[in-house]
Each structure stands twice: as C-alpha cells, then as structure tokens.
Amino acid sequence: MTASGVRNRPIALAIFLIVTGLVGLWASFQLMVEKIHTLENPGDALSCDFSIIVQCAKNLDSAQGAVFGFPNPIIGLVGFMAPVVVGAAILAGARFNSWFWVTFNIGIAGAFALVLWLAYQSIFNLFTLCPWCMVVWSVTIPMFWAVTLRNLKVGAIPAPRSLRKAASAAYSWVPVIALVGYIIIAVIAQVRLDVLSYL
Template sequence: MTASGVRNRPIALAIFLIVAGLIGLWASFQLMVEKIHTLENPDAVLSCDFSIILQCGKNLGSAQGAIFGFPNPILGLVGFMAPIVVGAAIVGGARFNSWFWVTFNVGIAGAFALCLWLAYQSIFNLFTLCPWCMVVWSVTIPMFWAVTLRNLKVGAIPAPRALRKAATAAYSWVPVITLVGYIIIAIVAQIQLDVLRYLNF
C-alpha cells in the first residue's frame, strides 16, 4: 500500500466508525441485559433506573421498546456490527464502490431516523430519558452526519456541485453539528420533562 493509497482512504472516518460502533454495541448489550432482567423478574429494579425521569425500565417495557415485535436492543446488537466491520475493513486496506457507500448510508440514515423517533417517543409519550438509549443516540447522530457528508463530498451520492461544495465545507464541522444536535435534544427534554429537577442520584 502506497502512501497516496493510504491518504485516499478515509482512515479517520474508519477509526471513528469502529469506536462509535463499539460504544453503540456496548450500550445495546447493556439494554439487552436489562431487558432479560425484566423478563426474569418484572418487579426488578434495573441498574439504569435512577429516577422517574432518568430510567430505562419504562422504555424497555413499552410498545416503543419493541417496534418490530422484538426488543429494540437486538437491532443495536446486529446493526452496530456494520460500522465496526466497515471501519475495520477500511483500516485493513479495503476500498468500497459508491453503491456500497450509498447502501451503508441508507442503513445509517434509517438508524438515525429511528433514533429521532425513539427520542420523540421517549420525551413526549413515555416522559423518560433512557440512559443507555441516549448513548445509542449519541453515536448514531455523528455517524449519520459523518458518513452522509463524506459521501456527498466525494460524489458517492450524486448531487449538484454546490451541494457537494457545501458538504465538503461542513464535513470538518461534524463535531459542532453533532453538538448542536445534542443541545437541541437536551433543551427539548428540559422544557418537556424538567430533567434538572430529577437529577438527584
């Protein structure tokens, strides 16, 4: 592998995908463990239940916690393997065609949309914030922006030149865009749930 070949591969993105995927996988695993506890003992006090607002028990026991008929953490256990594998493959020298990047992007966009929907359901219908769920949101949001902007920047996603130029400029701002997303969710949660009032561990 030549030095130019290494430079042409998105190594920084690949490392980020591996780290984010591992964090998401761990959070999904923890949620699955807690779900198993509730199945074994419906009255169990879960380790992620800190208050009536900050808890995961209500989320796991709700219809929103099994939108496809099985516990949502299973989606995470399966889905977060993809960024880990893709990232590891890139680090190992793999190159993917545009169709692969678009397909990967569609999957991440689906995860992003699902996280936004679950965040809405959690805040406005269940009136809780699930700690491990928020970890999943926290890695899915930047993954979506990083992969989408990268694909627009390099032309994997066909787009007008002006949009590609904007994506190129925005790509280095992914951490800031992500932080803004976190802040928006935090503000909405505070307005709706008065979260700070219940942060008594």
C-alpha cells in the same frame, strides 16, 4: 499500498466508525441485559433506573421498546456491527464502490430516523430519558452526519457541485453539528420533562 493510496483512504472516518460502533454495541448489550432482567424479575428496579424521569425500565417495557415485535436492543446488537466491520475493512485496505457507500448510508439514515423517532417517543409519550438509549443516540447522530457528508463530498451520492462543496465544508464540522443536535434534544427534554429537578 502506496503512500498516496493510504492518504486517499478515509482513515479518520474508519477509526470513528469503529469507536462509535463499539460504543453502540456496548450500550445495546447493556440494554439487552436489562431487558432480560425485566423478563426474569418483573417489577425489579434496573441498574439504569435513577429516577422517575431518568430510567430504562419504562422504555424497555413499552411498545416503543419493541418497534418491530422484538426488543430494540437486538437491532443495535446487529446494526452496530456494520460500522465496526466497515471501519476495520477500510483500515485493512478495502475500497468500496459507490453503491456500497450508498447502501451503508441508507442503513445509517434508517438508524438516524429511528433514533429521532425514539427520542420523540421517549420525551413526549413515555416521559422518560433512558441512559443507555441516550448513549445509542449520541453515537448514531454523528455517525449519520459523518457518513452522509463524506459521501456527498466525494460524490458517492450524486449531487450538484454546490451541494458537494457545502458538504465538503461541513464535513470538518461534524462534531459541532452533533453537539448542536445534542443541545436541541437536551433543551426539548428539559422544557418538556424538567429533567434537572429529578437528578
């Protein structure tokens, strides 16, 4: 591998995918452990239940906690393996065709949409904030923006030149974009649930 070949690989993105994927896996694992606990010990308080607002139990026991007929943490345990594997493959020297990046992006976009829907359900219908769920949200949001903007920037996703240029400029601002997303969710949750008064 030449020095230029190494430079052309998205090393920073690869490391980011591995780290966020592992964090997502860990949060999903913790949620699965808590779900098993609720099945074995119905009615028991969970280790992630801190108040009537900040808790996991209500989310895990709800219909929204099993969107596809099985516990949502299983989706995370399977899904978060993908960014870890992709990131590790890039570090090992793999190069993926555009169709692969588009497919990967579609998967992450699906995760992003699910996270937004679950955040809405949690705040407006369940009236709770699940700590481990929020960890999943916190890694999925920047992962979506990082992969989408990267794919637009390099042309993996066909787009007009102006959009590619905008994506290229925005790519370095992914942390700020994610932070804005966190703040929006936090403000909505505070206005709707008055979270601070329950901490």
